[in-house]
Amino acid sequence: MNYLPFFEKKQRYFILFVSEIIFRKADLMIYLAPLQGFTDYVYRASYAKVFNAVDAYFVPYISLKNNTIPNKYIREILPDNNGQNRVVPQILAKDAAEFKFLENILVENGYSEFNLNLGCPYPMVTNRGKGSGLLPFPDEIYKLLDYFYSSDKGELSVKLRAGFKSAHELEAIIEVLNQFPLKEVILHARVAGQLYSGEIDENAFAYATQNLKHKLVYNGDIFSTEDFIAKQNKFPGIDTWMLGRGILMNPLLPHEIKGVQVSPQERFDLLNTFHQTMLKRYLEIMDNEGNALNKMKQFWIYFSRCFPNQRKVLKHIKKVKSLNKYGEIVKSAFYENRG
Numbered sequence: 525m526n527y528l529p530f531f532e533k534k535q536r537y538f539i540l541f542v543s544e545i546i547f548r549k550a551d552l553m554i555y556l557a558p559l560q561g562f563t564d565y566v567y568r569a570s571y572a573k574v575f576n577a578v579d580a581y582f583v584p585y586i587s588l589k590n591n592t593i594p595n596k597y598i599r600e601i602l603p604d605n606n607g608q609n610r611v612v613p614q615i616l617a618k619d620a621a622e623f624k625f626l627e628n629i630l631v632e633n634g635y636s637e638f639n640l641n642l643g644c645p646y647p648m649v650t651n652r653g654k655g656s657g658l659l660p661f662p663d664e665i666y667k668l669l670d671y672f673y674s675s676d677k678g679e680l681s682v683k684l685r686a687g688f689k690s691a692h693e694l695e696a697i698i699e700v701l702n703q704f705p706l707k708e709v710i711l712h713a714r715v716a717g718q719l720y721s722g723e724i725d726e727n728a729f730a731y732a733t734q735n736l737k738h739k740l741v742y743n744g745d746i747f748s749t750e751d752f753i754a755k756q757n758k759f760p761g762i763d764t765w766m767l768g769r770g771i772l773m774n775p776l777l778p779h780e781i782k783g784v785q786v787s788p789q790e791r792f793d794l795l796n797t798f799h800q801t802m803l804k805r806y807l808e809i810m811d812n813e814g815n816a817l818n819k820m821k822q823f824w825i826y827f828s829r830c831f832p833n834q835r836k837v838l839k840h841i842k843k844v845k846s847l848n849k850y851g852e853i854v855k856s857a858f859y860e861n862r863g
């Protein structure tokens with residue numbers, strides 16, 4: 525009996541199966557979400573230097589204060605601070621005039637891709653008709669997009685919530701978004717009142733998959749590979765995923781999702797290098813050590829989750845007052861948890 529054809533067939537299926545997995549993972553895109561106060565230019569540059577599984581870096585929003593743009597936002601968008609392959613600045617504006625002002629600054633700094641924030645849930649922002657405060661007013665969103673597309677300056681994407689008060693608002697908004705050639709739409713399917721907790725409205729996301737004409741990007745609550753697989757099974761048509769807190773808690777999550785193998789020793793080395801890179805940079809750019817330490821304390825709120833004894837580590841970091849003491853605590857946190 526000739527078994528060869530059987531083996532050949534089996535082998536072919538195996539190769540097809542493996543290439544299917546590789547193809548799927550190669551096709552998968554992961555974006556770093558904008559997180560004001562966390563994913564600043566130091567974080568983004570340090571991250572890109574050490575890890576390589578993120579496909580685009582979204583800059584936390586820039587907006588106007590007293591009719592001008594604060595310096596802290598300028599630093600965030602300066603080309604020298606943003607050497608990564610794809611950096612997308614985000615605009616938080618209440619109308620076309622504000623949008624235009626901020627967009628011009630971005631254009632002067634060399635950007636041609638922009639993101640519009642229709643998601644920020646905080647009353648200080650929404651009471652001024654910005655962020656998710658615009659969602660109940662699809663006509664205002666229309667005017668803003670109409671302004672952008674009436675002068676051809678580049679590509680625009682939108683990051684939005686499912687609604688301000690109710691996810692039903694999404695229906696009218698999608699009708700507006702469908703009238704413009706947006707690059708993509710990133711949906712965090714919560715309403716504003718939920719802030720960042722409570723259930724993601726999967727029905728609202730499913731509604732968008734069926735009714736939006738544009739490429740749709742999923743965002744929200746992907747904290748592990750299991751979370752990712754569960755969402756991928758629910759929304760098999762989605763190939764681009766925006767991750768925020770999941771990356772802050774585990775910078776290697778994009779690698780894990782994309783199936784990049786990292787040994788415990790490599791993981792240790794990468795996290796250690798990442799931390800050192802950030803600390804060094806903050807010490808270089810901050811006026812004094814205390815300010816640099818404060819930035820690092822903020823970073824550890826999520827980063828401590830990389831360590832099994834996270835509570836203890838965070839408690840010690842929060843109390844620290846000198847750079848020397850900080851160094852000691854960090855060293856013992858890393859070495860106690862060495863893989």
Ligand SMILES: Cc1cc2nc3c(=O)[nH]c(=O)nc-3n(C[C@H](O)[C@H](O)[C@H](O)COP(=O)(O)O)c2cc1C
Nearest residue numbers: 557558559560584585683712744745746767768769
């Ligand atoms: C502290 C913090 C700051 C944020 N800043 C921004 C921002 O500047 N622009 C924006 O579009 N979303 C912002 N977000 C929302 C995130 O981009 C993201 O949509 C949200 O965290 C859900 O994704 P995740 O579950 O992967 O974190 C922020 C969220 C947090 C927790």
